[in-house]
Structure formats: C-alpha cells, structure tokens
Amino acid sequence: MDNANPSVLLIDDDPEFRDSVVRLLRTVGLHTLEFSSVPDFLKADPPEGPTCLVLDVRMPGRSGLELQRDLAAANRQVPIIFITAHADVPMTVQAMKGGAIEFLTKPFRDQDLLDAVDAGLARDRARRESERALVALRERFDTLSSREREIMLHVVAGRLNKQIAHDIGIAESTVKVHRTNLMRKMKARSLPELSRMADTLNVSRPQP
Numbered sequence: 001m002d003n004a005n006p007s008v009l010l011i012d013d014d015p016e017f018r019d020s021v022v023r024l025l026r027t028v029g030l031h032t033l034e035f036s037s038v039p040d041f042l043k044a045d046p047p048e049g050p051t052c053l054v055l056d057v058r059m060p061g062r063s064g065l066e067l068q069r070d071l072a073a074a075n076r077q078v079p080i081i082f083i084t085a086h087a088d089v090p091m092t093v094q095a096m097k098g099g100a101i102e103f104l105t106k107p108f109r110d111q112d113l114l115d116a117v118d119a120g121l122a123r124d125r126a127r128r129e130s131e132r133a134l135v136a137l138r139e140r141f142d143t144l145s146s147r148e149r150e151i152m153l154h155v156v157a158g159r160l161n162k163q164i165a166h167d168i169g170i171a172e173s174t175v176k177v178h179r180t181n182l183m184r185k186m187k188a189r190s191l192p193e194l195s196r197m198a199d200t201l202n203v204s205r206p207q208p
Contacts, residue, residue, distance in 0.1 A: 004049025038062040052120025057084040079120035148182040
C-alpha cells in the first residue's frame with residue numbers, strides 16, 4: 001500500500017472552474033494542487049503519493065495535448081483526465097491514443113469527474129505497487145551468487161538437476177543445494193513462480 005496521501009493535479013486557466021473542482025474534490029477528502037498553466041505545473045515538485053492529472057485541453061501557451069506528449073516522452077507516468085469546453089473527434093481520439101483515461105466535455109456531471117479521478121488514482125496506485133514489487137524482486141536477484149544465477153537460468157529453461165550438473169560440470173548434489181538456496185533467496189514457492197520472476201526480470205535463458 002502507498003502510505004502517502006493521494007493528490008489530484010488540476011491544470012486549467014479558468015480560476016472559477018478550478019475553484020469549483022477543488023470544492024468538489026474536497027467533499028470526498030481529496031487533496032488538490034491547482035495550476036493556471038502548463039509552465040506553472042512543470043515548475044512544481046511532483047507529489048509523493050498516488051496522483052492523477054485533470055487537464056484542460058486548450059489553454060494559452062502550451063496545450064494539454066502537448067503536455068501529454070511531453071510527459072510521455074519524459075516517461076513521467078501519471079493518469080490524465082482531459083476536460084474541454086470544445087471537444088471534437090480528432091482531439092478526443094488523439095487524447096485517448098495518448099493514454100488518457102477519460103475525456104470530459106464541459107459542463108459535465110460531478111459524479112463523472114469523481115469516477116474518473118477515482119479510476120486514475122487506482123491506476124497510479126497499481127503502477128506504484130508494481131514498480132515497488134519489481135525493485136524488491138531485483139534486490140532479491142542481486143543477492144544470488146553468480147553460480148546461483150547460472151543455475152536459476154537453467155532451472156527456468158526446464159533443465160533437470162542432473163542435466164544442469166552435466167552442463168556446467170558440477171555434482172548433482174551441489175546443484176540441488178544451489179537450487180534450494182536460490183529458491184529461498186528469491187522467495188519462490190514453485191518453479192512456475194520462479195519462471196514468472198525470470199520473465200519479469202527479463203533475464204535470458206540458455207537454450208536446452
């Protein structure tokens with residue numbers, strides 16, 4: 001679980017609209033950081049907890065769609081909810097192809113925005129949890145000795161202990177010891193689980 005509180009990032013050049021969105025989100029206990037332009041947003045430090053971005057499509061200066069492209073290019077992953085008073089089909093298609101989770105046309109129902117924000121925050125929580133799990137998995141893999149890593153790759157390639165022993169020129173009993181140790185260090189309860197870990201880590205497997 002993410003211990004930091006979630007935040008909604010709101011970028012819109014209309015102060016009255018920003019005020020109304022902040023009041024709405026406050027009714028469900030959500031902290032909101034508001035910005036009047038894309039440059040103001042880019043100058044601010046990102047929050048630590050789960051976030052989603054409520055973003056106006058058309059603003060003076062850089063547009064919401066340009067910001068979406070910039071964030072993607074910088075690999076800064078944040079769920080985006082687009083809002084606009086003047087939607088058209090190409091704009092909507094471009095936003096959704098870019099990964100936006102929702103495209104709302106003003107005026108929209110309060111519940112539609114709340115539902116979209118809830119979905120965005122849930123997606124960001126899941127992404128953060130997945131990233132933390134990958135970091136932990138890499139740390140466990142780093143604790144393996146070079147021999148344990150070698151045997152792990154043979155194991156997930158489907159090689160039997162005696163085949164591994166023959167391939168690398170050690171006793172089968174030694175393979176068993178290394179295999180037991182690497183399963184413990186990786187916290188893998190089964191061969192399929194170890195294989196999924198290898199896939200997640202994108203480690204190469206020797207051909208049988």
